[in-house]
Amino acid sequence: MRAAESAPLFSDGGVSTIRLIAYLALAVILMVVDHRGHWLDQIRARASLLIEPAYRVAALPSDVARSVGTAVSSQQQLMDENRELRQSLLLAQVRLNRLDALSAQNERLQGLLEAQQRLGMSVQMAHIINIDLDPSRRRIVIDAGSSQGVVVGQPVIDAFGLMGQIVEVLPSTSVAMLVTDPSHAVPVTIERTGLRTIAVGNKQHGDLLELSNIPTSADVQVGDKLLTSGLGGRFPAGFPVGEIREVSNDRVGMFASALARPAAAIDRSGEVLLLHDLPQPYGAPAPMPQEGPPTTEAAQPAASGSTPTPAAAPAQKPVATTPIQEPQR
Amino acid sequence: MNRARAQFLLLVGSVVIAMLLQLLPLPPSIAPLKPFWLAMVLIYWAIETPERVGLGMAFFLGLLGDVLAGHLLGEQAMRLTALVFIVLRFRARLRFFPMWQQAAAVFGLLLNDRVVVMMVRGFSSAPMPSSLFWLSPLVGMMIWPFLFILLDDLRGRLRARES
Numbered sequence: 408m409r410a411a412e413s414a415p416l417f418s419d420g421g422v423s424t425i426r427l428i429a430y431l432a433l434a435v436i437l438m439v440v441d442h443r444g445h446w447l448d449q450i451r452a453r454a455s456l457l458i459e460p461a462y463r464v465a466a467l468p469s470d471v472a473r474s475v476g477t478a479v480s481s482q483q484q485l486m487d488e489n490r491e492l493r494q495s496l497l498l499a500q501v502r503l504n505r506l507d508a509l510s511a512q513n514e515r516l517q518g519l520l521e522a523q524q525r526l527g528m529s530v531q532m533a534h535i536i537n538i539d540l541d542p543s544r545r546r547i548v549i550d551a552g553s554s555q556g557v558v559v560g561q562p563v564i565d566a567f568g569l570m571g572q573i574v575e576v577l578p579s580t581s582v583a584m585l586v587t588d589p590s591h592a593v594p595v596t597i598e599r600t601g602l603r604t605i606a607v608g609n610k611q612h613g614d615l616l617e618l619s620n621i622p623t624s625a626d627v628q629v630g631d632k633l634l635t636s637g638l639g640g641r642f643p644a645g646f647p648v649g650e651i652r653e654v655s656n657d658r659v660g661m662f663a664s665a666l667a668r669p670a671a672a673i674d675r676s677g678e679v680l681l682l683h684d685l686p687q688p689y690g691a692p693a694p695m696p697q698e699g700p701p702t703t704e705a706a707q708p709a710a711s712g713s714t715p716t717p718a719a720a721p722a723q724k725p726v727a728t729t730p731i732q733e734p735q736r
Numbered sequence: 737m738n739r740a741r742a743q744f745l746l747l748v749g750s751v752v753i754a755m756l757l758q759l760l761p762l763p764p765s766i767a768p769l770k771p772f773w774l775a776m777v778l779i780y781w782a783i784e785t786p787e788r789v790g791l792g793m794a795f796f797l798g799l800l801g802d803v804l805a806g807h808l809l810g811e812q813a814m815r816l817t818a819l820v821f822i823v824l825r826f827r828a829r830l831r832f833f834p835m836w837q838q839a840a841a842v843f844g845l846l847l848n849d850r851v852v853v854m855m856v857r858g859f860s861s862a863p864m865p866s867s868l869f870w871l872s873p874l875v876g877m878m879i880w881p882f883l884f885i886l887l888d889d890l891r892g893r894l895r896a897r898e899s
Contacts, residue, residue, distance in 0.1 A: 426791050427791060427817065427818070427821045430791050430792070430794075430795050430813075430817045431814060431817060431818065433795070433810075433813075434795070434798075434810040434811075434813045434814035434817060435810070435814065436810075437799075437809050437810030437813070438808050438809065438810040438811060438814070438856065438860065440809075441808055441809035441810060442808060442860050446809060447802065447803070447806060447807075447808065447809040448806075450803055450809065451803055451806055454803050457803075458803065458804060461755070461756065461759070461804060462759065464756055465756045465759035465760055466759075466761075468760060469760070469761055537761050538759040538760070538761055539759060539760065539761040539762060539767060539770070540759070540805050540806060540807075541805055541807060542762075542764075542767035542768045542770060542865070542869075543768065543863065543864075543865030543866065543869065544807065544862075544863065575806065582806065588863075589863035590862075590863060610863055610864065611866070613764065613866060614764065674764050
């Protein structure tokens, strides 16, 4: 107070610059150490007793808002929604019936070929906890964690396509990085042409994917569908990822780049599915002799060449946060 | 003694609510506009009760926020420490500003905070946020009078009940 009267502009209200510098230095050291060593994940795993209830409480208002919305929505709306759902269920059922026949046929043919892989995969349903960690990073929080058997790296899908992958697991919640996150990359193929490339989250638009460094001679058109290619071994092959919305040349003019809209309803999903099995190798089985000494080099990713069939990816790939694999041109 | 404890509870309560508000989801189109609630609550307490809110407390609360948000340990700690330091330095003036000037000062503080965020992001090679991100201090400025009056009123009621 006294200091305030003598020096009104720079009154030192009991704070010294030395302490500020000390705290700032400490913060910088913490950030550097955490950036290198990822301490925060370990601290968060320890502090999960504090974090998880906080997440649940923070999600309460939006849960309440949603249930209030359901309670006051008119019967007409509910009937419309019901009818729509029934129609889509009917369509899905019809398609499924046909698929049953196809998968039986597929199994028989695979049996003839003595192929090892199976298409079936087990999934686990989880709900999204409606909180927002940081708007500039595209992450979602899911109400299943290590006690439900979730592990880092599991692909997250919804009814329409690939949503992302688990990047952090707490005892009963987990954090997933969406495909639209700028630090997320997913190996994709273009369904129509079989061109392999990589879809990265777009920096400018938070809800788009970006395919950069496509050769200008490549045949990429607006409306082309992107599927996961299964390369890199993180995501199983054949899941819809998005649809190309815009193709343009990049600044230098050496490559084309495209923007794609993700197939998954990233902003609207309430439930997601976690894929349990690690992705199966897809395509022709690697020519691995059953007899003879086992070699680890047998399942090389044959990404070269121009055939559209992605080759078997190594199943035991070391866990990396973003499965980036160099595209071969 | 009892009154001090009630005030302390109010401080803790407001900080907890600010942390929960920080996690509250917004529609994706306006999500970058979310104000830095924790900073605004801390500005209030630093102006009104500087004996409780020091640099150490700002640092500690920032660490808590970092653990909740899960990005980079020390980011919010750094932001809040710098912010509280400025508030404490200019407290004697900030305190007696008329409301609109105070709100403008809060705008400046939050804008400074955005610059610190950009610096941290740049150094840690994290993705840069969208341009809407710069409008968040404006939202903070508009909320400030209401936050100030609300907290002041709660504090006044506590005082009235005790005396």
